[in-house]
Amino acid sequence: MRSGLISLIEYIFPPRCAFCNEILEAGAPIYICEKCAEKIGYYNNCINYLNLPKELETYCDGMICVGRYSESLKDSLRRFKFKNKPSYYRAFGMLLALKVQNTIQLDDIDLIIPVPLHKNRQKQRGYNQAELVAKHASKQLKVPFADNVLVKISDSKSQSILSRNERFFNLEGLFYVNNAKTIINKNILLIDDIITTGSTVNQCSKVLKQAGAKSIIAGVIATTRNY
Incomplete structure (x- = not known):
């Protein structure tokens, strides 16, 4: 039916x-x-590393990325994120699920968690694009989705308007883990739409590991980095 x-x-x-x-x-x-x-400028089916500045500790164990943030992929992601196109989650969720499936063993993932938006930003936008992608990828991969585990407790300046160095300190102390027992000793796939400096996924990975997570791999649609 x-x-x-x-x-x-x-x-x-x-x-x-x-x-x-x-x-x-x-x-x-x-x-x-x-x-x-x-x-689409696809990346190879491999795990890449954030390669953060030497003075910063890296908490994220690697990144799986669909492709380069340019041309049509960039334009579509910007519409998805800023132009009220939540229905695009199907395309991006499937793209990411296929990339993950072709890169690592699914038995190595225990939970899928999205990078959160602050409640004010989500109310303004109407949806969290990372959450929509994460839910669809979870469904396709048949890996449990964990909602409201990672929480952003305060709004911050948009990362896009900050310098590279400012981005690493803009998010300090803004995330926390709710119901930590959900993630203890778990291997987590942390979903976001775009990685630039890697500051957001690294800060999220930090609080997840402090709460007991075993490993964190970021799964993203696009990156501005060259690999």
Whole structure:
């Protein structure tokens, strides 16, 4: 019954490519057309490291990234994040799930946790894009999703307007772990949309490890870094 209802909805409101808005066939496994999928600057199926400045301690154990933050991937992510396009989570959640699946053994992941937004920022935007991607990736990978475990307790200046050095100190003390028993000795896939300096995922990884997490791998859609 449910699959039939979904098919009817997609027939009336056909899915569209999250990059070029082209109409896709009903039941499309990923909401990106073949032409746009081929244009993404994919990274290799490997774990990369943050390579933070020497004076900073690295808490994140590595990063899995779909592709380079440029051209169509950049444009689509900006619409997803800033232009009220929450439906794009299907495309990005599936892209990330496929990348994770092709990079590490799923048995090595115990929980999927999104990088949180402060409640004021989320109310303003209407959704947390990292949370939407994390939930969809969790469903595709069949790995448990842990909601409201990592919490941002205070709003901060937007990372995008700060210098590289300022970003590392802008988030200090802004995250905490709620219900720590959920993550003790767990291997966590920490989901965010974009990595630039790595300051956000590293700060989140810090508080998760202080609360007892075993390891943290960041899973992101795009990065400005060269690998």
